[in-house]
Amino acid sequence: DAKTTQPPSMDCAEGRAANLPCNHSTISGNEYVYWYRQIHSQGPQYIIHGLKNNETNEMASLIITEDRKSSTLILPHATLRDTAVYYCIVRVSTDSWGKFQFGAGTQVVVTP
Amino acid sequence: ETGVTQTPRHLVMGMTNKKSLKCEQHLGHNAMYWYKQSAKKPLELMFVYSLEERVENNSVPSRFSPECPNSSHLFLHLHTLQPEDSALYLCASSQDGLGGETQYFGPGTRLLVL
Numbered sequence: 589d590a591k592t593t594q595p596p597s598m599d600c601a602e603g604r605a606a607n608l609p610c611n612h613s614t615i616s617g618n619e620y621v622y623w624y625r626q627i628h629s630q631g632p633q634y635i636i637h638g639l640k641n642n643e644t645n646e647m648a649s650l651i652i653t654e655d656r657k658s659s660t661l662i663l664p665h666a667t668l669r670d671t672a673v674y675y676c677i678v679r680v681s682t683d684s685w686g687k688f689q690f691g692a693g694t695q696v697v698v699t700p
Numbered sequence: 701e702t703g704v705t706q707t708p709r710h711l712v713m714g715m716t717n718k719k720s721l722k723c724e725q726h727l728g729h730n731a732m733y734w735y736k737q738s739a740k741k742p743l744e745l746m747f748v749y750s751l752e753e754r755v756e757n758n759s760v761p762s763r764f765s766p767e768c769p770n771s772s773h774l775f776l777h778l779h780t781l782q783p784e785d786s787a788l789y790l791c792a793s794s795q796d797g798l799g800g801e802t803q804y805f806g807p808g809t810r811l812l813v814l
Contacts, residue, residue, distance in 0.1 A: 622802070631702070631790050631805035632743070688803060690743040 592676045597695040600670075606663040608694055610676030613657040620679045621652060622688070623661045625672040625696075632675065632690070635661065666698045703727040704806035706791050712812045713781065721776040721809050723791030732774040733803065734766060735790040743790065749774060750796070781813045 593611040600606040612621065622637040636643055636650045638659075643650045649662040663670055673693040703726045713719050725732065734746040748756035749768040763785075765777040774791055788810050792803040 629788065629808070629810065631704075631706075631792075631808045633702070634802050634804060637802065688743075688745070692742060 592678060592691055594674075594676050594691065594694045596692065597697070600666045600696060600698050602668060602698055602700050603665055606666045606670065606696060606698070608661040608674050608696065609658065610661070611658045612676070612678050615656050615678050621650065621659050622677045622679050623648070623650065624675045624677065626675070626693070627672045668698050668700065670696065671698045672696060702804045702806065704791060704793055704804050706806035706809050708809060709807065710810045712814065713778070714814055715781060715783070718777070718779040720778065721789055723774040723806055725772055725793035727793055727804060729793040729795050730771045731794045731796055732768060732771070733792040734774065734776050735792065737788040737790060739787070783813050786811055786813045
């Protein structure tokens with residue numbers, strides 16, 4: 589499985605965009621990039637995923653570099669409720685069961 | 701609400717007790733998972749069920765016994781646990797357990813073993 593590298597923490601001002609980086613330099617061609625977040629003591633919440641094209645949904649945007657070795661999750665207008673640990677995960681493909689390998693993630697603190 | 705519910709939300713048990721954690725998914729998925737999250741540690745996958753058949757057991761001690769009676773329900777039976785088993789236990793479900801599908805998590809059961 590490809591591994592990911594994320595900064596351990598980052599702060600963001602309320603109302604501003606939060607750009608969360610993730611490096612996955614050993615990703616292989618059939619691995620997706622997933623983002624989840626976990627608010628304190630709750631279950632992880634799915635945010636977005638992509639293979640090679642940029643993706644956008646109601647929660648966030650995912651920008652994947654052309655070589656797929658890194659990606660950025662963008663929260664367009666951070667709110668206090670976006671304070672959470674954000675996990676970037678690369679997901680192995682069809683021959684593995686449930687292999688979401690969660691790392692330490694990035695602790696994002698949104699401040700007023 | 702993710703469509704995955706877990707009960708109880710909190711549980712305190714002694715080392716000689718037997719208890720069960722319950723998970724139910726309302727998403728029509730056919731794969732279900734148990735994860736363990738200890739304090740300050742990443743989530744660890746424990747078990748995977750697909751179409752009610754266990755397809756993954758990540759070297760979990762036998763004091764944890766999963767059961768999947770149908771594709772909507774998953775149980776984790778606990779007996780003679782140790783204090784180090786205190787953790788947040790998370791259930792998740794997905795459409796087929798393979799490939800790039802998305803897993804949806806429940807709120808978790810916070811377990812304390814005394």
